[in-house]
Amino acid sequence: MAQDTFSKEETLAMRRRLIGHSCRLFYSDDPVKIIRARGQYLYDEHGKRYLDCISNVQHVGHCHPSITEVAAAQMDLLNINTRFLHDNMVQYADRLAASLPDKLCIFYFVNSGSEANDLALRLAQQYTQHQDVIVLDHAYHGHLMSLIDISPYKFRKLSGQKEWVHVAPLPDTYRGLYREDHPNPGDAYADTVKDLIDEVHSKGRKISAFFAESLPSVGGQIIMPQGYSTKVAEYVHSAGGVFVADEVQTGFGRVGTHFWAFQLQGEGFCPDIVTMGKPMGNGHPLACVATTVEIAGAFTANGVEYFNTFGGNPVSCAIGLAVLDVIEKEDLRRNATKVGAHLKQLLTQLQTRHDIIGHVRGIGLFVGLELVTDRRTRAPATKTAAEVVKRLKEQDRICVSTDGPWENVVKFKPPMCFSIQDADLVVRCIDRIITEMATSDLRLEKEDV
Numbered sequence: 001m002a003q004d005t006f007s008k009e010e011t012l013a014m015r016r017r018l019i020g021h022s023c024r025l026f027y028s029d030d031p032v033k034i035i036r037a038r039g040q041y042l043y044d045e046h047g048k049r050y051l052d053c054i055s056n057v058q059h060v061g062h063c064h065p066s067i068t069e070v071a072a073a074q075m076d077l078l079n080i081n082t083r084f085l086h087d088n089m090v091q092y093a094d095r096l097a098a099s100l101p102d103k104l105c106i107f108y109f110v111n112s113g114s115e116a117n118d119l120a121l122r123l124a125q126q127y128t129q130h131q132d133v134i135v136l137d138h139a140y141h142g143h144l145m146s147l148i149d150i151s152p153y154k155f156r157k158l159s160g161q162k163e164w165v166h167v168a169p170l171p172d173t174y175r176g177l178y179r180e181d182h183p184n185p186g187d188a189y190a191d192t193v194k195d196l197i198d199e200v201h202s203k204g205r206k207i208s209a210f211f212a213e214s215l216p217s218v219g220g221q222i223i224m225p226q227g228y229s230t231k232v233a234e235y236v237h238s239a240g241g242v243f244v245a246d247e248v249q250t251g252f253g254r255v256g257t258h259f260w261a262f263q264l265q266g267e268g269f270c271p272d273i274v275t276m277g278k279p280m281g282n283g284h285p286l287a288c289v290a291t292t293v294e295i296a297g298a299f300t301a302n303g304v305e306y307f308n309t310f311g312g313n314p315v316s317c318a319i320g321l322a323v324l325d326v327i328e329k330e331d332l333r334r335n336a337t338k339v340g341a342h343l344k345q346l347l348t349q350l351q352t353r354h355d356i357i358g359h360v361r362g363i364g365l366f367v368g369l370e371l372v373t374d375r376r377t378r379a380p381a382t383k384t385a386a387e388v389v390k391r392l393k394e395q396d397r398i399c400v401s402t403d404g405p406w407e408n409v410v411k412f413k414p415p416m417c418f419s420i421q422d423a424d425l426v427v428r429c430i431d432r433i434i435t436e437m438a439t440s441d442l443r444l445e446k447e448d449v
């Protein structure tokens, strides 16, 4: 087993020498070296404990004993190429099917969210025989070249927008085109997608897919307005395209009330393809694409085998099954609903005392705290947000991070075992830090504007 062999400084020096510098660390000025973890707590090389508010991958808690036991037992028994017949893959697919609407009943197992989205793109293009894709502004769908192309968050800093990619406005009712005072922001934002489709058609091009996270996370922990997805699906279907819901961040009960975040849009809405990843294996690389018989049929009909060496191997699927069991046995969706509501309520109370808090939003354990320098203009308080993240780590040993186009949204996506006491602690510390900053160095934000 890997030992804590080096001092933090030595590890850092080796990392700088050996690892590509574009692979960034959290807290790059003074990274945290974590050597073990349990539940929602991380421990550094001196045994100091950190509260983890951001590891949505370790969904049911770090190193959950039920998961590690199952993983070790299956590794001891068999792990094998996915071309051999084995029960775990079919059992796991069957359990996933039970969590989804009936029409999403065919599964492809892969190893990362990026692989899942790349395959979703292939499925959509093969099925529709169209090429063009509509994505939401600021979206991130993965690190493969195909996904950089459909991720405005990345392509804007790189090769730019390809002619087959079209960017629709982010349906953000706090900061976007249509806000909380609009009578029907869901329809209004959906109409922007319709306009985009018309524009694409006017250029003689055709839509293969509309790709969106069910709750945009990199975009700033956005809660989609009601009715949006149903309307968009109607427009996309009538253009001959399919609706891809990226549930890589949001699936597996994070929103509490539902197993999948797309279900927040109501029973009438069902995507044609769902991609899943991060929380699926509780840290083990496991991801998946779920789709319909028709779309899978078109993919098979091209006559080319789809082979994925590791995707859906017996160990991965044993772990996936164990994660589903723990979510149920420990009633983690109920915990997410209860603790998430409590966290939101505390943050909303804080908002009444601190002008810098422009907006509090979220559902279940997917919560965002948007900081602004001016509530009227909603100018982002980027530097204050970074300072809150830094002080929480240095003074309180609490890990949070920021998201959103201006990195001014403090995000909470903790393991699902996050407790009421954890929520109380983090809000108390944020309150203290914002108060300290307001009295001593609010000057910081003047530079933001």
Ligand SMILES: Cc1ncc(COP(=O)(O)O)c(C=O)c1O
Residues within 6 Å of the ligand: 111, 112, 113, 114, 115, 117, 140, 141, 142, 143, 213, 217, 246, 248, 249, 277, 278
């Ligand atoms: C919404 C979304 N989709 C896809 C991905 C890519 O997943 P992975 O890093 O497992 O390739 C990410 C990763 O952050 C993501 O946030």
